[in-house]
Amino acid sequence: MSRFIRALRPLGLVGLVVAGTSAHAETPGNQLVIGLTMAAMRGLDPHEINQLESAEVVANLYERLVVLPADNLAEPQPGLAESWTVSEDGRTFTFKIRSGVTFHSGNPLTAKDVEWSLRRLVKRGLAPSVDLRQWGFTAENVDKLIRTTDDATLVLETPEVWNRKLILSTLASFSTSVVDSTLLADEDKNGDMGGEYLQTRDAGSGPYMLRTWRANDILIAEAFKDYWQGEPAMRRVILRHLPESAAERLQ
16 A cells, blocks of 8 residues: 555545546556645645645655554654664663665765754754754754764764653654755755755655645655665655545546
């Protein structure tokens, strides 16, 4: 089943728009068209968005250190981090970053990208950063507390002791998505850390790449052939803005 279907089904947004009139050809079997209201989608920066519709798209464009299996949300599993350890005092999490992962740009993903992404989340201080900020991370201390020791190792030290499963579960959320730090360094405008760029483009390593995004119109994502878990069988996913339920039924 497409990851887009799995992501959107809980929100009740799935509506396959298969051609219903003689004026349109049938949708190819390796493409999925979804009709939904896109009015709330105002951008696709994972460290900025707070709309569920955007979050479900971002979840397919980016990846995170940890994943929560749909059949067992209580047990965090390896994602970009192939393993981790937690110190005896419960404050220091050490993650080993998976090798062989590439961003859509072709840049290799390393612990440095994870470090930069989590620091970016905290320093921008927008809605998705609420969890890390409530743990005690600030723009002033995050460079010291979230750090790499080499290209494959990330250390996250919480200012206070929190429930370790809560922390791991949060590191599986869209807000902690890992972005391509090399690409965004070149797209920085007035210190926005690539914020303007990510409104309409992606810098992820997920199973799908963003090809087209026009607000209140259309979003097209294509399968990433170099995805480390294998290219998705669904080659293209198209989201069409259909604000009226009557229009969805007609389609």
